[in-house]
Structures are given as structure tokens and as C-alpha cells.
Amino acid sequence: MPAGFSAADFYYILPELLLTGGALLVLMLSVLTPKQDGLLLVAALATVGATLAVVVSFAGLDVTASRGLLAIDGFAAFFKVVVLLSAALTLLMSSPYLKTEGIQAGEYYFLILCAALGMMFMSSGLDLITLFIGLETMAVSFYILAGFLKPNPRSNEAAVKYFLLGAFSLGVLLYGMSLLYGATGTTHLSGIAAALGGASPSLVVILGVVLVGAGMGFKIAAVPFHMWAPDVYEGAPTPVTAYLSVGSKAASFAMLIRIFIEGLPAVGAEWTMLFYALAVVTMTVGNIAALTQSNLKRMLAYSSIAHAGYLLMGVVVGTERGVAAMLVYLGVYVFMQLGAFAVITMMRRSDIIGEELKDLNGLSKRSPIVAFAMLFFMLSLGGIPPTAGFMGKVWLFGATIDAGFIWLAVIAVANSAVSLYYYLRVVVFMWINEEEGVGSPLTIGPAMSVALGVALFGTVVFGVYPQFLFEHAEAAARSLDGIASITLR
Amino acid sequence: MAEAIAFYTLSILILGLGVAVITTPRTVHSVVFLVLNFLCVAVLYVVLRAEFLAVIQILVYAGGIVVLYLFVVMLVNLKRQPEEHQDPRRLAKIGLGLSGAMLVELAAIVVYSYSREPSSVTAPSPAFPVQGNVEQLGWLLYTDYLIPFEVASVLLLVAMVGAIILARREL
Numbered sequence: 001m002p003a004g005f006s007a008a009d010f011y012y013i014l015p016e017l018l019l020t021g022g023a024l025l026v027l028m029l030s031v032l033t034p035k036q037d038g039l040l041l042v043a044a045l046a047t048v049g050a051t052l053a054v055v056v057s058f059a060g061l062d063v064t065a066s067r068g069l070l071a072i073d074g075f076a077a078f079f080k081v082v083v084l085l086s087a088a089l090t091l092l093m094s095s096p097y098l099k100t101e102g103i104q105a106g107e108y109y110f111l112i113l114c115a116a117l118g119m120m121f122m123s124s125g126l127d128l129i130t131l132f133i134g135l136e137t138m139a140v141s142f143y144i145l146a147g148f149l150k151p152n153p154r155s156n157e158a159a160v161k162y163f164l165l166g167a168f169s170l171g172v173l174l175y176g177m178s179l180l181y182g183a184t185g186t187t188h189l190s191g192i193a194a195a196l197g198g199a200s201p202s203l204v205v206i207l208g209v210v211l212v213g214a215g216m217g218f219k220i221a222a223v224p225f226h227m228w229a230p231d232v233y234e235g236a237p238t239p240v241t242a243y244l245s246v247g248s249k250a251a252s253f254a255m256l257i258r259i260f261i262e263g264l265p266a267v268g269a270e271w272t273m274l275f276y277a278l279a280v281v282t283m284t285v286g287n288i289a290a291l292t293q294s295n296l297k298r299m300l301a302y303s304s305i306a307h308a309g310y311l312l313m314g315v316v317v318g319t320e321r322g323v324a325a326m327l328v329y330l331g332v333y334v335f336m337q338l339g340a341f342a343v344i345t346m347m348r349r350s351d352i353i354g355e356e357l358k359d360l361n362g363l364s365k366r367s368p369i370v371a372f373a374m375l376f377f378m379l380s381l382g383g384i385p386p387t388a389g390f391m392g393k394v395w396l397f398g399a400t401i402d403a404g405f406i407w408l409a410v411i412a413v414a415n416s417a418v419s420l421y422y423y424l425r426v427v428v429f430m431w432i433n434e435e436e437g438v439g440s441p442l443t444i445g446p447a448m449s450v451a452l453g454v455a456l457f458g459t460v461v462f463g464v465y466p467q468f469l470f471e472h473a474e475a476a477a478r479s480l481d482g483i484a485s486i487t488l489r
Numbered sequence: 490m491a492e493a494i495a496f497y498t499l500s501i502l503i504l505g506l507g508v509a510v511i512t513t514p515r516t517v518h519s520v521v522f523l524v525l526n527f528l529c530v531a532v533l534y535v536v537l538r539a540e541f542l543a544v545i546q547i548l549v550y551a552g553g554i555v556v557l558y559l560f561v562v563m564l565v566n567l568k569r570q571p572e573e574h575q576d577p578r579r580l581a582k583i584g585l586g587l588s589g590a591m592l593v594e595l596a597a598i599v600v601y602s603y604s605r606e607p608s609s610v611t612a613p614s615p616a617f618p619v620q621g622n623v624e625q626l627g628w629l630l631y632t633d634y635l636i637p638f639e640v641a642s643v644l645l646l647v648a649m650v651g652a653i654i655l656a657r658r659e660l
Contacts, residue, residue, distance in 0.1 A: 005635065013636070020643060027650070066636045107654050114647045121640055133637040137644045144651035203602040207595070 005066065012065035012072045015054045015080065016120055022047025023113035030106020037105040041095050041447065044109040048088045048116070055080045062479050068188065069127045074479035078327055078472060079123030079254040086247040086334055087116040092451035093342045094239040100350055101237065103148060112243065115141035119251035126262070128177045128187040131255050135173075135219070138251060139166050142244055146236040158235025165218065165228040173215025179208030180263075189263035190481065196266035209267055212259060213274050219252035220308045222278045223285040230289075233301035234355075238348060241297060242341030245304040246334050253311055253330065261318060262481050268318065275316045276408060283309025283415045290422050296344050297355050299422060300337070303381060306419060307333055310412060313396055317403040320477045325399035327473035328466070329392035335458030336380040336389055342451050343374045346442045360429040366441040371430045373456050380459045382423040383416050388462035395470070495536050503529045520558050527551040541622045 010017070026043050033039060055077055062073045070076075090112055098105050114137060121134030143166060147159025181187050183205045184195035196205060217225040233241045260271055286306030293299035311333075314326020347354030364371040380389030393416060400409040444452070462469050506526040513519045527550040534543035619628050630638045 023643075067633050069634070069636050107650055110650060111647065114643060117640075117643060121636075127637075129634060129637045130640070133640045133644065137640060137647060140644060140647050140651065144647070144654060147655065150655070203598045207598050 009065050015051045019051045019117050023110050027110045040105050040109055044091050048084050052084045069130045070124045071126050074476040076124035078476035080120050082250045082334055083116055083119040083247050087112055089338045089451045090239050090243040092447045093345045095447045096445045097239055097345050100348055111141045111145050119247055122251040123254035126189050145240040146232055148237050154235035158232040161228050162232045169215050169218030172211050176208045176211025176215055179204055192263045193265055201267045206270055209271055216256045220249055221305050222308050223282040226305050229305055230298050230301040234295060234297045238341060238345040242338050246337050250330055272316055275312050279309050279312035279316055280411055287415045287418045294357050295355055296357060313400050313408060317399055319403060321399045322403060324473040324477035325395040327476055328469050329396045331469050332388040332392040332462055335455045336377045339377040339455030342455055343370055357429050363430040370442055373452055375427055376459050378423040378426050382420045386463050388459050391463055391466040499529055499533045516562050524551050524555050541626055
């Protein structure tokens, strides 16, 4: 084996190299040309765009690079597109918000890009070490981003809480990984799968599985590891909350699927049970807690906990169809969740915080276009037919029923019905409580209108024409190793 | 045999010092116990024939990290008693009970599984073209694990930028 990397290895990590280079460029530009936030935004967006172009050009490949530590396959490509798309939308909705809050943009954009880099390694890593370093890069970026509003005590609280609980959960995750390494003698996922195959799993392996499951549970904010989510989501700058609830969640699900479906199919019976219980508790607690929230960001935090519960159903099913359905749901979730947060970001003006439900009073009169967009996002999050959220739910619940988990699907449907209450409450505030409506119409800058337009486009188009998303999700799920080895139970 | 004795002595020392760190009321004493704890871990690495890790453990943890802790101890006012509603000891009994249960559970799992299948796995030792602890580690880092090694550099840059942002005075 020759030392070092071959030219092919460098070719396959070209997206990551581009992103790193772009992030460093943004950091340098912010020093060399102060007060040029528009230029920084263009540089950051160009970086994400170039990376996205290379990732898309790699679609259809199925190889491993860098001595088997990275997979360049459909699954990685799907998640990289999701991650880069959410990074781009976050950048777009951040630019007016940063002006309002008076934040310097350079380091902020740099951290957004570095978080995306971590997420990309989380989606393509095939080795526990690569996955962990990717996770840590993402997490450290988010600890800082959550506390970016330094004069704001809520933002400080969010950063400290996220940091402490994040560090603790990383400890749990690492302990689980070290037990898996101790039991199998390798950190490589396919090596772990080979070492565990056949013999009945020892208790140490099961303990490792449970601890890794708990550590990942923190990252996807599954109940009972969700306690940080509402406070962090509420206190962090709104675009960061959006990025956290979409990008971080998507990448953590990618890592979860890689570890459990590619690395631990031998203990599938055990972790299926674990995630079954987590999915039921997560969606139920998330939806019920969301019912009573009066702060929009907190409400969406609980709603995103509930959505993590739905997404876990795809992991429970664990078949090609189940994972594909989960990917479809995730692809849809990106647009509707980021769209909803874009509207909340817009409501932050120089004198108004605009995070409470009552701040929406009479929005249909003040800014009808924004109100209509919000209506679509809420309907989609609730899963009402003409929107993309409906198609995602139909596929996910259908796959769950086909795999024989009837009760899980029944609980999920009941939960969706409950969730409609609080999604429609937002609509009520925008349309019906008109007489109390105060405040001026929202101003939509060019960057924000692009972000809102893309989110709305995705939410509407994937509701009418979901075929495109289905095909790519199926191809992505098919490219996972060992996906077929999990049989229907 | 000698190895086993060394391992168990060190383990007991490490655990005892760990308990001492979190139970001593005086913060400076707690930091001193932490230094001793780090040193014992370093000795454990030597027993495991990971001499390079032992040196790094002493340099980075017993050296660098503890100096940081001492700075924090000096800068933070630790004289003030915690307020009633945020007294960290108010849930001490529940916490002790839960962590005790967890410890017993973990110990039971480890004892049970290793009494049944003694040393089921031996880590495969890859063929190294180089000899020596440091060389082998360096070889692995720059060949097989080059990607995580390089990503770690981005991670450190992010942490550095973050520290500067959070510590910078607002203009």
C-alpha cells in the first residue's frame, strides 16, 4: 500500500476541499474588507453553490475514498445536497437579520460554512472516527452560533446549555463507540458489521449500541434527550435555529443510519426495539408540549422534536423503502421548516422581537404574501394534502404499515391530527385576529425573498410533483451497504 | 500478573481521585486531585505500552488544561454561596441513587459478559513499515486516518475563532 493519498482521493473530496477553501476565503475577506457584508454573502453563497455543483456532478458514483473512510455514494450525495441547500437558505435569511441585530457577518458566515463541512463528513463517513470528528466540527460551530447575540442573555443561556449538554452527550456517544471498538477491534463500520455478524451479540455490544443510540438521540433531539432543544431554539439567533433544526438534524440522521444500518445490522432486533420506543415517545411528547406554547420558536422547537419522532419511524422500518421514505420526508422537511423560520426571521425588526404568536395578529392584512407563504408552510408541517408535507407523511406512514408496524403508524397518524391544532392556530392568528393587528408591514429584502421563494417552491412543487424526490431518495437508500440484510419482521 | 496488579491499583487510584475531585469543598484542592488523576492515567498508558500517549497526557492535560483551570479558579468568585433554588446539592440523593444504579448495571454487564467469553477479541495489529510508538502513531495519522486528522484542524480553527468572538469586546 503506497503511503499518502492518490490523485483519486483528492478528486473525491473536492466538495469538502472547496467548502473549506471558501470558508477560509470568507474569513480572510472579512478581515481585509471590513463593512462589506454584501461581498461576504456573495462569497459564502458562491462557495456553497460551487460545492453543490460538484456534489451533484458526483451523483451516481458509488465508491469509497480516502482508504475506505469516506463513501461517495447516492446516500452521501442526497444528504450533502440537503445540508448545502439548508446552508444556502440560512445564509440568505441571515443577511437582513444580521443587519438588524448588528452582528459582524464574517465569522458568522465562516461558522455556517464550517458547520456544513462537519455535516458533509457526517453524511459520507464510513468510520466511527471520521463520523465523530464531523459531528464535533458541526457541534462546536453551533455552540458558538447559538451564543452569537452576546448582549442577549437568552442567547447566552442557549449557548451554555447547548454546550454543556452537547459535551455530555458527546461523552456518552464516545463511550458507546469505545465499547463497540473494544468488542470488535475496529472503528470501521463494515469491519464492525463483519465482526458482529453471525454470533449472538454480547452484552457489551448491546451496551455500546444503547449508549451510541442515546448520544445520537441528543443530536436529533429525541425524547427523553430533548430537554435542551426548546431553550436553545428559543435563545439562538433565528436563522441559526432554522439551520440547527434542519441541517444538524438531517446530518445526525445520516450518521445514525450509517452507524446502525451499515455498521450494526447484526443487532438489528435490539436497536429496532430501542428506536420504536424512542419514536413513539418523541412524537407524542413533542406534539403535546407544542400545544401550549405561545412563543413561535418554542412551538417550532417542539414541532421539530415531533418530526424527529416521525423520521425515526424510517429507521425503525430499516428497509430500503423505509429509509427512502424517511429521506423523502427529510427532503420535504427542509423546505417547510426553513420557510417557517424565514417568516419568523422577517418578523424581527429593529424595535420588535416578533417571536410571540400574537405578533402574527393581522399579518394577512399587513403582508398578504408572507401570510400566504406561512399558511403553506404550516399546512405542510401538519400534512394537509396539496402540500409536500402530505406526500412525505403518506410515504413514511405507508412504508411503516407495509413493514408490519401497524401500531406505530396508528400512533403517528393520531399525532399528526393533534399537531394540526397548533399549526392551524398560527393561521388563526394571521387571519382571524385582525382587529388587534398592530405594527407595520414586513419588509422583504432581495435575499430574504429568494429564501422564501425557494422554500415555498419546494413546499408546493414536491406536493404536486413528488416523483423527482422519490426517485433520488430511492437511489440514495439503495446505495447503502447492508440495507437488504435487514429483513422484514 | 504484574500487569494486572498495576492495572487494578491504578484503576482504584484513578477512581478514588475522581471521587475526591468532585467531593472536596475547596476548589484548589479539587484541581490538585485532578492533576494527580491525570498523572495516574498517564501511568496507565505506560502500562498499556502507549508511551507517546502518556507523554501527551502529561503535557496537555496535567500541564496545559490544569493551568487553565487554575486561571478559572482565580478569576471566578467562588466564595459566594449558591442561591437556594439553584443549590447543586438539592438533588444530590436522587443523583447519587441514579448514578449508583447505573454503575452497578455497567459493572454487572462487564463482569457478566467477560466471565462468559474471556478476551473474545484481540485487536488486529496492522503491519507497520516503521518501528516505535511515535512513528507508528504518526504513520497511521498521515496514511489511514489522514482525513479525520485534517478535519480536526478545521475543528481547532473553528474553536479558535469561536473563542475570539466570545471573548472580544463589542465595538
